[in-house]
Amino acid sequence: MPQPGDLIDAADYAFSFRTLEPRPDAPRALLVLLHGVGSDELQLASIGERTPGDVLVALPRGYRSISGGKLGWYRVGLSEDGLQVVEDEAEEARLKLHEFVQQLQSRFDVPPERTVVAGFSQGGMLAASLALTSPETVAAFALLCGQMPPEVEPLHTPRADLAHLRALIVHGRQDDTLPVEQAELSDERLSQLGIRHELRLHRGGHELTGVVENDAVEWLSRVLA
Template sequence: MNVLPQLPPLVEDLSLAYRLRPASGEPAGLVLLLHGVGSNEASLAGLAALLPASLSVALVRSPIPMGPASFSAFAVNFTASGPVIDADAAEASRVRLLAFIEELQVRTGIEAGKTVVAGFSQGGIMSAGAALTRPQAVRGFAILSGRILPEITPALASPEALAQLDALIVHGSFDDRLPVSWADRSHAWLKELGVRFEDRRYPAGHEVTPQIARDFVEWTTGLLIST
């Protein structure tokens, strides 16, 4: 996604650093956008710019520095048998993200029922992990070219709690980083858990195309503003 000409200032006094685009007038909701591994919060600024002005949007920086302007939520190695992660770091980042969501809701005065957490690649992984283990913290979540970590299984919420969530799975059919089979697994798992979700596939790679961006905005707007 193209970045905004001028990013909001970086705020670093909560559990995670972030940049906030406040809503114009009374906020209709809050959207948290999480970036992929090795990137930073600015990478999703173009997506933030497409969301309605009535929504407050937080561009969230992952907690682990990897290099100049490069961050992650956990280390990952891509092997022939699939991604291998630092599970302890992933769990620590999940807990930290949940703390941050609550802190930001308090700061903005926007309730959990009007909050969506979403992310690209590793950001989608973190969004799913937060929502599926504490569904009372958000209204819904979106996985853009990501997956759901099986490591969160012991912390999954009850079926009754998960029934309040809405989710979006978005994946490119030609993704060479996280193959589309991961979206198939997410689809099957959310169905088993009883989570309402939409599953959309695109003739794309590991990326957020203009069509993916438009569809994400439409889904988010429908969830937070139209309901």
């Protein structure tokens, strides 16, 4: 069974990160898994461990301290109007993810058409941000208990440039952090953008359950093939 390797410092990369070991010498594809606020790079390791052995799985660590030392990608608050994002921090994180993915693609010789980004909660929102604003960088993205990030909507590339993308939305019907209506809105928005995608709703809250993980693994097995 693959296991997370040692933490690689951010000196040569945009993020500190781990890869699953043994790392393939000549990876066929690249999968970047982004954790949610309050967790760390190991949160989605179990998903990566169930992907084919010739896929390079990268687990970056959030670089920002949020709400008393929790790791995350950018600060965000909740209000009656929904999520209130610190937009300059979200933009910085998006640009750093773009740089990070390109660094891995160059270092391990993996093309964008074999690159997938996925994440839980804020990590999924960051993955979607990258795919929708720099679709030439990736082939697909997954939102696990996340939502389409409204702050990047003005930056979306033209619809024609998004046509190759594939996406997955998985959400809990009892999610009290990001209500299920956000997943339904994301589904509607992806349809408007002409992006092929799947929506899967389950019983459960804002959590990485076995059902959510199984959905992600099943979808990734098809996309990475």
